[in-house]
Amino acid sequence: MKMTPALLIIGALMVFWASTFIIVGIPSMTMKETPSEIWRPLTAEEEAGHRLYVANGCSYCHSLFIRNSDWDIGAERIAQSGDYVGVEPAILGSERTGPDLSQEGGEHPDDWHLSHFKNPRYTSPVSLMPSWEFLGEKDIRQLTAYVQALGGKAADRRVERQKRWKAAAVAAYNSGPDRNVEWIHSQVPEVWRRMPNPYPATQAVLQRGKRIYQDFCINCHGPIGDGKGPAAKDVFPPPLNFTILRRHLVENRYIGGIFYYQIMNGITGTGMPYFKKHLESEKIWDLANYLGVYFVGYTDANIEPRGIDASYEEQWTNPYKPPALPPGASPPPSSPRPSP
Ligand code: HEC
Ligand code: HEC
Structure with a gap:
């Protein structure tokens, strides 16, 4: 068949209508x-x-x-x-x-x-x-x-849930900064309130924590952790001022687990988002150390009890948590590592 202009136009139109049928026609018929x-x-x-x-x-x-x-x-x-x-x-x-x-x-x-x-x-x-x-x-x-x-x-x-929690958070905020912190901490399960940071606050850890803080937190909590970042004017209750937390360590030496829990889950009803989908576990612990050392002036890293084991390997050297053996297995040879 000879390729004439008329044939070319008819062919092009047929291709056009066929694709329109597949892309538009079939979906709208089956929708x-x-x-x-x-x-x-x-x-x-x-x-x-x-x-x-x-x-x-x-x-x-x-x-x-x-x-x-x-x-x-x-x-x-x-x-x-x-x-x-x-x-x-x-x-x-x-x-x-x-x-x-x-x-x-x-x-x-x-x-x-x-x-x-x-x-x-x-x-x-x-x-x-x-x-x-x-x-x-x-x-x-x-x-x-x-x-x-x-x-x-x-x-x-979900919106309903946010509103319920917001009412509680606003009431706590209006009852004063210390009552507010008590309320926020009372929402954290007991086991997390008794859990110190398993990672020592080394320079490397603090550097990583600082970087992550600048990437995710600084515009709310502010460069010096006093809750006065530029977003503070729009979110209510305003971002927490970390520097007052020192007062709350008198009876409670632990802060690592509280920080971890809050950063992981956020605080429903407030501007504090959850970060469990954005940050891996170690980054959250690094942040907890950074907040502790720089803003609260205190780290609980590695105090007893030693919290969760930071690595599988550590279970073998941690005297407080000997690993459970599978039934019938004989105990491993004694660890070549020095005990901590
Ligand atoms: C959109 C603003 C916003 C961002 C971003 C934000 N926060 Fe918050 N944060 C808040 C608010 C608001 C509260 C709770 C204030 C209240 O209820 O009084 C809070 C509370 C907290 C608490 C609870 C402290 C405690 O003692 O229980 C921690 C910890 C915390 N933020 C850490 C972080 C970290 C770390 C980041 C970054 C990874 C971050 N926040 C990012 C707004 C924010
Ligand atoms: C140039 C790309 C771009 C445009 C245009 C854009 N967004 Fe976004 N949006 C993003 C990115 C990237 C994020 C994730 C980071 C963040 O939270 O800002 C985001 C986050 C969001 C979130 C928060 C999601 C969450 O829960 O974390 C909402 C809501 C949103 N955008 C709505 C809108 C609306 C409504 C418009 C139009 C008025 C819009 N976006 C236009 C890129 C864009």
Whole structure:
């Protein structure tokens, strides 16, 4: 067959229509409009936030759906078309320069979002997300309402939990700095309150702790740990002033385990985020040593009891915790290492 211009155009159109059918036609025919179990309609304010989300190109950096193939990257739920019934236009995005936001609702309290939208560097010092302060207070509130609704009814439960804890945290904060610290520490399980830092506060450890502090914490807790970083004006209760913790060590010599627990899990209802998905265990202990030595003026590293074993190997030399042997096994030959 001779390749004429007419044939070329017909061929090109056929390829175009075939790909449109595969990319647009099949998905829209198979898409269900039945709401999923977490779906709920957006309120007027959330709707306005959604329009801002679309208009400001948030989807160039964030996705709103987790597929089977990327379930491992964070969100707890595979997105379903039923989660987005009635959302118009539904621009779910496929870029993940920033995290997926499909279950963002209730991850943080509102004040964290307000601060983060004004300047993402306040709450996440290494963030490359642009500042949205130019949108103004009202738009930022609407964006916050929208991201708090992401996840539908499941998000509502998380938001509810944040609000409950926030009320408790604010009441504790208003009762004075010392009562506040007592309240915060009383939320930490007993075993963590009696656990010293298993790593000695060497120069290397403190250097690493300092670097991580500057990357994740400094804009809230401040360069000298007094809670007066630039984000402090937007989050309430304000970031904790570490320097007052010294007063709380009189009856409680331990601070490493408390720091570890709080940094790992965050403090629900307050701006204090959890870092368990960002920082490995040793980095959290390094931070705990850094906060202790530089801001509290004290480290409990390696006091007795020696807390968790920092390594498997140490179990063999730690006289307080002889390793359990499997049934029937004979004890190992005595350790060639000197006992500590
Ligand atoms: C240039 C890319 C980029 C753009 C555009 C962008 N973000 Fe982000 N976003 C990020 C990155 C990176 C992070 C992770 C670091 C951080 O927390 O700031 C993030 C984090 C977030 C978080 C916090 C997630 C969490 O729980 O830690 C929210 C909420 C968010 N973005 C919403 C938005 C909204 C709404 C818009 C549009 C108004 C937007 N982003 C535009 C890159 C971007
Ligand atoms: C968005 C602001 C923010 C960021 C970022 C932040 N914090 Fe906090 N932090 C807080 C707030 C708010 C509190 C609790 C204040 C209250 O309830 O009085 C807190 C409390 C704490 C506590 C509890 C202290 C205690 O004695 O129990 C520790 C420890 C802590 N932060 C460490 C860190 C570390 C380490 C980082 C960085 C990895 C960090 N925080 C990042 C805001 C922040």
